[in-house]
Amino acid sequence: MSLALGCVADDYTGASDLANTLTKAGLRTIQTIGVPEEGRALPEADAVVVALKSRSIPADQAVARSREAEAWLRARGAAHVMFKVCSTFDSTDAGNIGPVMDALRAEAGETIALVTPAFPETGRSVYQGNLFVGAVPLNESPLKDHPLNPMRDANLVRVLGRQSGSPVGLIDTATVARGAEAVAARLDALAAEGKGAAIADAIFDSDLEVLGRAIIDRQFSVGASGLGLGLARALVADGRGTTDAAGAAVGEPVGGASACLAGSCSQATLQQVAAAEAIMPVLRLDPARLLAGDDVVAEALAFAEERLSSGPVLIATSAPPESVRALQAAHGVDAAGHAIEAALAAIAEGLVARGVRRLVVAGGETSGAVVDRLGLTAFLLGPEIAAGVPVLRTAGRPEPMLLALKSGNFGGPDFFGRALDMMA
Ligand SMILES: Nc1ncnc2c1ncn2[C@@H]1O[C@H](COP(=O)(O)OP(=O)(O)O)[C@@H](O)[C@H]1O
Numbered sequence: 001m002s003l004a005l006g007c008v009a010d011d012y013t014g015a016s017d018l019a020n021t022l023t024k025a026g027l028r029t030i031q032t033i034g035v036p037e038e039g040r041a042l043p044e045a046d047a048v049v050v051a052l053k054s055r056s057i058p059a060d061q062a063v064a065r066s067r068e069a070e071a072w073l074r075a076r077g078a079a080h081v082m083f084k085v086c087s088t089f090d091s092t093d094a095g096n097i098g099p100v101m102d103a104l105r106a107e108a109g110e111t112i113a114l115v116t117p118a119f120p121e122t123g124r125s126v127y128q129g130n131l132f133v134g135a136v137p138l139n140e141s142p143l144k145d146h147p148l149n150p151m152r153d154a155n156l157v158r159v160l161g162r163q164s165g166s167p168v169g170l171i172d173t174a175t176v177a178r179g180a181e182a183v184a185a186r187l188d189a190l191a192a193e194g195k196g197a198a199i200a201d202a203i204f205d206s207d208l209e210v211l212g213r214a215i216i217d218r219q220f221s222v223g224a225s226g227l228g229l230g231l232a233r234a235l236v237a238d239g240r241g242t243t244d245a246a247g248a249a250v251g252e253p254v255g256g257a258s259a260c261l262a263g264s265c266s267q268a269t270l271q272q273v274a275a276a277e278a279i280m281p282v283l284r285l286d287p288a289r290l291l292a293g294d295d296v297v298a299e300a301l302a303f304a305e306e307r308l309s310s311g312p313v314l315i316a317t318s319a320p321p322e323s324v325r326a327l328q329a330a331h332g333v334d335a336a337g338h339a340i341e342a343a344l345a346a347i348a349e350g351l352v353a354r355g356v357r358r359l360v361v362a363g364g365e366t367s368g369a370v371v372d373r374l375g376l377t378a379f380l381l382g383p384e385i386a387a388g389v390p391v392l393r394t395a396g397r398p399e400p401m402l403l404a405l406k407s408g409n410f411g412g413p414d415f416f417g418r419a420l421d422m423m424a
């Protein structure tokens with residue numbers, strides 16, 4: 001395997017989001033869960049996205065796991081490694097974007113890293129270093145109420161500066177408009193000033209193409225799917241991609257039952273769960289009962305068992321911000337989050353034991369818990385369900401499954417039905 005591009009992603013939904021973008025741009029891409037075991041045979045690919053569940057763990061653990069993934073990618077020919085973070089820069093002042101960036105930049109032998117979470121296809125843009133979600137700054141968007149990392153500062157130069165051990169500069173939109181050489185020159189100038197990172201403005205895909213061209217021959221960058229698009233288009237333009245990769249099929253249909261799980265509490269997921277009630281049985285779990293020790297998992301599996309032969313079901317813990325805050329006040333943010341993730345993962349395992357082979361999961365941390373519990377190790381990319389959300393086919397599992405790992409903020413109100421239709 002000689003990779004054109006290697007990516008280390010800090011959560012599983014973000015990994016599949018990026019893998020989808022790279023595939024559409026013409027790179028044969030596979031997503032692995034963690035670093036593959038030594039000697040593990042993988043399909044031929046131009047790019048590999050190594051998915052880690054490292055966004056919300058202690059920074060030192062995130063750094064160690066990211067280093068392992070970066071080394072595995074370099075050993076397979078990846079000249080450029082991109083650290084994939086959330087398009088809404090999901091993180092806290094304790095990390096992990098800054099600490100992981102600092103470590104991987106050092107491993108790459110670079111003095112500065114270009115950083116941008118811009119992803120215009122989903123309404124993420126960066127202007128004067130400020131991240132916008134649609135028309136509003138990050139700190140006025142629903143991300144201000146995220147259960148694990150509420151985003152309360154839109155200025156990424158400040159946000160990353162609080163996380164990184166090195167000063168952070170800005171590559172503004174006027175510089176980007178002047179083209180790749182101007183961006184490269186600005187990066188070098190900021191490095192000469194002692195900056196270790198530069199937030200790059202980007203509003204349109206054309207800006208991301210400029211950024212991709214500017215850094216494709218460097219060794220390291222940090223971004224979301226938008227920067228992945230820019231890098232992929234630069235590689236394909238250089239003849240280092242495979243133009244027939246877009247929309248790769250997922251092979252033979254997969255039989256069995258279908259089910260959906262939702263742990264995301266994003267505004268988009270709340271709307272999608274509500275809309276799903278019109279097309280399938282929906283069970284809304286009470287996390288307070290779960291945390292009080294009631295066997296909510298058994299109740300959920302009994303609910304599913306009675307209905308799976310007739311069609312898909314949706315099991316959700318998703319709740320509005322005020323309910324989330326109340327539960328967290330009573331039990332703690334991490335304790336509540338981990339308990340709910342573990343419960344949804346146990347439910348997923350029970351669903352598969354009851355014949356589910358097509359599974360839709362809403363939420364990044366939720367997807368990580370579910371995929372790890374099911375012991376899935378790699379995915380092939382299928383068609384796109386919604387911007388940033390592809391159909392995934394398991395690789396290496398004796399009996400294949402189809403999954404959709406939906407980033408909390410992605411997809412329209414009809415997402416669950418649309419995903420199941422595309423998997424059928
Ligand atoms: N009703 C709830 N109250 C509190 N926390 C919840 C509730 N439902 C889910 N959670 C937790 O909120 C977090 C959602 O994170 P995640 O799955 O990454 O979703 P997103 O993709 O929207 O960020 C998880 O830790 C999950 O366990």
Ligand SMILES: O=C(O)[C@H](O)C(=O)COP(=O)(O)O
Pocket residue numbers: 011013014015017085086087088090119224225363364365388406407408409
């Ligand atoms: O928004 C993105 O860039 C990715 O899809 C992502 O990282 C989503 O993370 P989430 O936790 O599923 O929102």
